[in-house]
Amino acid sequence: MATFNYEAMDSTGAEVKDTIDAGTAEEAQAKIRQMGYFVTKLAEKSKGKKKKPGAKKGKRKKTFSIGGVSAKKLTTFTRQLSTLQDAGLPVLRSIKILEGQTKPGPLRNTLGDVIEDIESGLPLSEAFAKHPRVFDRLYVNMIKAGEAGGALEVILQRLADFKEKAQSLKRKVQGAMVYPVVVILVAAGILVFILKFIVPKFKTIFKDFGVELPTMTKTLIAASDYVADYWWTLLLVPFVFWVLVKITCKFKTGRYVVHWIKLHIPVFGNIMQKVIIARTMRILGTLVASGVPILEGLIIARDTSNNAVFERAYQKVYDAIREGESIAAPLKETGVVTDMVVNMVDVGEETGDLDTMLYKVADNYDEEVDVLVEGLVSMLEPLMIVFLGLTIGFIVIALFMPLIKLLNELGKNKG
Numbered sequence: 562m563a564t565f566n567y568e569a570m571d572s573t574g575a576e577v578k579d580t581i582d583a584g585t586a587e588e589a590q591a592k593i594r595q596m597g598y599f600v601t602k603l604a605e606k607s608k609g610k611k612k613k614p615g616a617k618k619g620k621r622k623k624t625f626s627i628g629g630v631s632a633k634k635l636t637t638f639t640r641q642l643s644t645l646q647d648a649g650l651p652v653l654r655s656i657k658i659l660e661g662q663t664k665p666g667p668l669r670n671t672l673g674d675v676i677e678d679i680e681s682g683l684p685l686s687e688a689f690a691k692h693p694r695v696f697d698r699l700y701v702n703m704i705k706a707g708e709a710g711g712a713l714e715v716i717l718q719r720l721a722d723f724k725e726k727a728q729s730l731k732r733k734v735q736g737a738m739v740y741p742v743v744v745i746l747v748a749a750g751i752l753v754f755i756l757k758f759i760v761p762k763f764k765t766i767f768k769d770f771g772v773e774l775p776t777m778t779k780t781l782i783a784a785s786d787y788v789a790d791y792w793w794t795l796l797l798v799p800f801v802f803w804v805l806v807k808i809t810c811k812f813k814t815g816r817y818v819v820h821w822i823k824l825h826i827p828v829f830g831n832i833m834q835k836v837i838i839a840r841t842m843r844i845l846g847t848l849v850a851s852g853v854p855i856l857e858g859l860i861i862a863r864d865t866s867n868n869a870v871f872e873r874a875y876q877k878v879y880d881a882i883r884e885g886e887s888i889a890a891p892l893k894e895t896g897v898v899t900d901m902v903v904n905m906v907d908v909g910e911e912t913g914d915l916d917t918m919l920y921k922v923a924d925n926y927d928e929e930v931d932v933l934v935e936g937l938v939s940m941l942e943p944l945m946i947v948f949l950g951l952t953i954g955f956i957v958i959a960l961f962m963p964l965i966k967l968l969n970e971l972g973k974n975k976g
Contacts, residue, residue: 564606565589569598580606586684590709599709599854603684630668630695632731636724638668643717652713653679671695684708699844699861706851716851723847727840730927734836737934741941748949753788753795755956760785763960772967777959817869824870828940832933833868838898839926841866841875846919855915856882871897888915901925 562582567589569577577598583589586603593603638659645655656679660672671692678688686704689696696704700720707716764782767774774782788795809815824830841862848858856879863875874895881891889907892898902922909918 566604566606568602636728639724640721643721646714646717652685703851706853719847737938756785756788767963772963775962778963781959820869835926835930837866839923842919843923846916850916
């Protein structure tokens with residue numbers, strides 16, 4: 562019989578720390594669950610930190626790497642780990658297999674550390690928790706839930722599904738925006754080239770002939786002079802604006818204001834809002850389905866929203882639930898989601914099928930994002946064509962009006 566130190570959460574979300582006697586870690590987890598607690602940390606007292614003689618003998622060599630682990634690589638790793646666990650392989654062997662087939666880099670170095678931690682007696686969730694830059698709070702908490710419930714393969718499958726859908730949505734949005742961004746950058750480059758190299762030559766011609774220039778031509782030449790003399794401001798202004806936004810976001814109120822403005826930008830703000838709702842609802846649904854307490858799930862959803870407006874809203878829902886309220890009522894009061902979302906959450910609570918309803922909300926918003934992005938691209942194409950047409954037309958007219966006037970005067974002089 563061994564003694565285990567454990568940390569857990571009760572039904573109200575309060576943290577509990579205590580010890581329990583059991584033959585194995587699995588038996589200790591089962592006893593704690595029977596007490597109505599959700600296990601967040603479990604380690605054998607005193608013996609949990611002991612290492613076998615020579616444990617460091619086979620320590621893995623790390624390769625030098627820069628940067629972090631991409632979402633794509635982590636998604637692939639999660640799916641592969643889920644497949645190996647579903648096949649019945651032990652966790653340690655699965656991680657070793659994946660480490661062996663991973664290319665040298667941050668992920669392989671991390672997996673090497675995880676293997677060493679597991680070999681020294683730590684559970685998978687605690688080994689992952691030591692690397693928050695790779696395995697975030699959502700990841701670690703779901704692994705904990707899988708370990709506590711004895712269904713790690715099921716949790717990994719849900720986690721893999723979640724990450725794949727999140728990646729799919731991200732790729733759709735990014736892919737749809739590539740064409741408009743490329744066209745805008747090319748158009749801006751051509752415009753700068755015309756103003757810097759073409760217009761000055763016409764300016765010299767007009768000056769030599771002493772032609773009185775119309776207002777359009779003067780405006781064009783002034784723009785050309787500005788680009789020629791102060792071209793660096795075209796790069797500096799966006800950079801300064803970006804720095805000011807970053808500095809503003811360092812303050813709580815400033816961050817809230819910036820994020821509120823982002824959500825209210827025409828079209829783009831609507832897309833951003835729906836993406837956040839889809840992501841947080843899917844996260845919450847995945848956590849609830851995995852057995853994570855709703856309060857812990859709301860905290861994780863809040864932290865992964867990456868938007869101060871939604872963070873404040875989810876915090877209000879969290880506080881209300883701790884006071885004994887349901888989810889739907891305080892969620893409606895926040896005003897960040899539509900009545901449709903509130904009603905579906907309400908139905909989910911009444912039927913005890915909250916996770917399914919949250920998945921449906923996420924799927925619905927994913928579809929709406931697809932439609933909005935396609936509509937935005939369809940709208941941007943004609944707008945860009947019209948803008949480029951008007952810009953080129955303005956330049957042509959501004960340059961040729963003085964030439965036409967000059968030709969007319971030459972014709973009169975000959976006559």
